[in-house]
Amino acid sequence: MRKLMMGNHALSYGAKLSRVQVIAAYPITPQTQVVELLSEMCANGELDAKFVKVESEHSALAASIGASAAGTRAFTATSSQGLALMHEMIHWAVGARTPVVLGNINRAMAPPWSIWTEQNDSLSQRDTGIMQVYCESNQEVQDTVIQSYKVAEKVLLPCMLVLDAFYLSHTYEPVDIPEQKLVDKYLPKFNPPYKLDPDDVHAFGGLTDAKWYYELRYKIESAIERARGEWRKADDEFGEIFGRKYGLVEDYKCEDADIMLVTSGTITGTARVTVDMLRDEGKKIGILKIRVFRPFPTDEVRDILGGAKKVACIDRNISFGQSGVFFEEIKSALYNSSHRPQIWGYIAGLGGRDVTPDTIREIVKRTEESDKPQELIWIGLKK
């Protein structure tokens, strides 16, 4: 069935289709509608899940971790300051190996107060071990919730699914809702090897000294590396059943491209429209969309960007004192690669500043006209 829905509700439908059993959440703009719809679904019996009202985002994730540790499928969602408040619990969810799925609607951090999109909230969680996936359409949001549980429960790590505030959260788009029985076939019931069970008693998260903590960290790294393959497999299987595939990255017209743009989130769709116009004008431009950010798709990035003369990375975020985060990651992936293109780093769209085809054109033009890569170019900055 095809239904018009906003990105927030695409998250709710994704959770419903995944038959989540526990939802713990605290409202924050622009996330609020995600949990409003889920609470309605729980109240009217459409969804057989326990909706836990909590007093903060920290508790929302703590409750989700508890539910997951008890062997149930748990979901939560938040934005911005809410995600920052969850930070401690994100480390916990990773260490406890609980495959909670967390929807984060990218919203700029305060102060000054903002409710508009920017990726600094989610990217600040980069080193926790939570998997991160950036979506560009409401269809992809709904589908990625289902895929996230598939992968998260395989490798026993939490997953954060990320979408742009307003550009997706409050934008209505057609979304194909798959049949529940097909989703059930794709995503069987969560059945972890160890869980909180009064009939089979285990202790979790006890004090671990230097004798074993190191090995437990290694196990987390092994799991997230294994997740690369699991994402490819989960996406292939999803494609076979539902006819839609997204990849860890997406290569748009990169094959013969002189300049490759690197994008994430909704900027990708706008860039695709612009690249089509530029190609009509005879310019060979391509796009590498980064979808799965953690684990980082190093092989795909090397493989695709290795063929470029020039790369222009667009970041809707800033790691103060360094550069855009995606720019850093791309550079790092390519450093030990045999083919290393020149890379320009562009900052655009912070705090919800509109990124239009004109913005993309300016980025392409500046990259074309420059011989020496610049690492931190602010596009459209008011002087």
Next chain:
Amino acid sequence: MIEVRLHGRGGQGSVVASKMLASALLKEGKWAQSFPEFGVERRGQPVTAFLRIDTKPIGAHYKIYKPDHVVILDPTLLGQVNVTDGLKKEGWIIVNSERAPDEIDIKGDFKIATVDATGIAIKYGIGSKAAPIVNTAIIGALVKTTGCVGIKSVLQTIREESPSKPEENAMAAKEAYEKTRTT
């Protein structure tokens, strides 16, 4: 791709109008994208909503700066907001007004249509007399002038999606469709 911008005031249903049009387009097998001006809405304050229409999935995610058509739900906005900003040549500007199109004080290379959406909404008891909800009526005028979506699927959508008085809302759209005046 057809792009439409709607100007209204908080409480008139501009955002819902754009959403209902998108739903109706979906029924016709077309692709649509509907979104509000991103921010905080307040009753009575100027509100903008956007609609994109295409025959294939829409990847563009930025505001509409050069609309094909513009819809004005509140005529008092004409002096306050630059409603024709970026409007394409030969595009329609559809105004909620009891006046004739040539009495509307806007000039430029575009076509003007008017309909008394306020009068129609009051007649069918949609909203209150002081604050009628004119969105479904103005949709009728947009359908009539631009033909970007069919009246049948629009009426069906209004009946399905109106939070109250679905039949009255459909009648309002139909009456506006019939009574739209053009230059």
